Amino acid sequence: MTKPINHQVIKTEASGIRLVLDLVKKPADQMIELTVGEIDLPTPAATKEAGKQAISNNVTKYTENMGFLSLRRVISDYIKRFYEVSYSPENEILVTVGASQGIDLTVRTLINAGDEVILIGPAYPAYIQAVVLAGAIPIVVDTRSTHFRLSPEQLESAISSKTKLVILNYPNNPTGIVLSKEELSSLASVIQKYDLYVLTDDVYQRLTYNQDCAPSIASAPLMKERTIIVNGLSKSHSMTGWRIGYLAGPKVLIQEIYKIQQANVGCASSISQMAALTALTTDIEAPKTYITVFRKRRDYVLQRLDEMSLKYGRL
Template sequence: MNSKINLNVQNMQISGIRQFFNRIQHIEGMISLTIGQPDFETPLHIKSAAIRAIEENHTSYTHNAGYIELRQAISTYMNKKYKLDYTPDSEIIVTNGASQAIDTALRTILSPGDEVILPSPVYPGYTPIINQCGGSPVFIDTTTENFKLSASLIEKSITGKTKCIVLPYPSNPTGVSLTGEELEEIAGVASEHDLLIIADEIYSELTYGRDHFSIGTIAKDRTIVINGLSKSHSMTGWRIGVLMAPAWLASQCLKVHQYNVSCASSISQMAALEAFTAGIDDAIPMREAYKKRKELTSSYLRKLGFKTIEPDGAFYFLAGIPIEIASFDFAVELAEKAGVGVIPGTAFDPNGEGYVRISYACSEDQIHEAFKRIERYLSESD
């Protein structure tokens, strides 16, 4: 019966992150430094807004792009936070999480044979969509470049088939971001070669040391900006994402979005309205907590000999393993022998070999205990 299934779907693999998470989930007493799930509760005022929405019967279809009041709030929020300038009625679409926004963006612009440039290692959610569209991902190894995709690296990878550059910064899995100057150079290359840009900025509120800079402020005419509330407001399960693009491009994305999901959940949209207005600064205390956890995690990693590039965003380290062992085997042994879960770097494509992703979206007590266990495991492995 497999002959009845689309070949691109048959060849698709379940996310390596989820595969590994599911494999070790049964281990009793394990401390998980795996999934990118904030450990904070959704702020109470946002939950209350959702309850009110149900009581007030906001339970019907909304406009395909989302409530106009919500899109207006998003426009104001993005302008205040990042100086982005998107018109609510023609350049903003509310989606079912950033994942659906990414899917919509790629399916809108890609045709069979198109190539998409991505930094590597990279979040594994882009490649399956590119492949389903008949396109080809082109991975640029950034492991010798402090995990940064640069204009010069992009230039070397451009062919006559290149359609798009994906900029997932701050990055999952590395936590690394790009500066305004670096993005200016990338924007120049994109303009010279007439390429589109998808800027996945879901971690934009979680930056350390400097504010997030969006390429949408300097290359709006060719950029789709992806954002949402999952990480900034600890709303992963609410499934609210945002797709922003110039009107000529957003109008085409809206067609794909409309036939895919009609609209995002009306209840979640009302909660999102509260988040983007009264909750404009909700991420600040979470960010401060993550910063402390980052510094704590960094000190342990250095002490134990892991090779690290200091993150300036998100809540991950992609850390080089301090002993001679394959990433997958290291992660399995660490889970089974030490009771600590990390993600093997190969879950983020082959250039992740030799690394593991460590999430510090957990309590400081858990970080302390996890690294005690890791230290014990490493000492026993000598």
């Protein structure tokens, strides 16, 4: 090869999660995989049936680039219920190929080469990959000293003249930490002070033990104009393979993200979109079923750790 390839791609490291997953698949007969964030329970029955019916009814063509308007209306209703913030289905919601594509689209739209993006550490590795691919600089805030809870002081100390975007992930992957409305409001004040954008990855929002839905910074006062919500069905409805997610944000940002969507994938799978319609209506309470199972597993693990006198952090 005589011509160099994109140097940002060369600088981007492969996902450590996937490297570990590939490693443990070889001797995995006696292993329980705790690597990839994937529920080992089936997609809800009605949602699966909706996908089958979409195929049978020949709903197998391109959709609008932004996704079926019927689905965007359902997403708008869903957000209003759980965020208490209104987003127009016509021009403030975009259906994506999983939440991961939503992250990439947002970073590529907002970030110029040399910009700085603040991330929580530890965090989902794909954030760093997306930032580096965009030619920007990831600034990872180590939150171990605050028990994995980003504080306003930590956030403010990480901000520079080059900072443009903060990526939040609460409930956090991998720690599971959930911030309160008060904590998020404090972070929002700092973000507003420095006129920054926020990408809030809320994909685990419904998978919480003590509340039906974790709070989001998108619900804080005066945050809608500078916030992009990324969410999806992969976690809440055990639909990782369906690859269906969505973005919600102010019209001025969504219309720019929409341009990349057109050139990037065109649209999300029509079949998956039809399944998502049912997931967010008929099967809207499916996360509660999963949490019942997860709580039993968690309690068992904590009991065994106590019996072995091993220390761990309680959420």
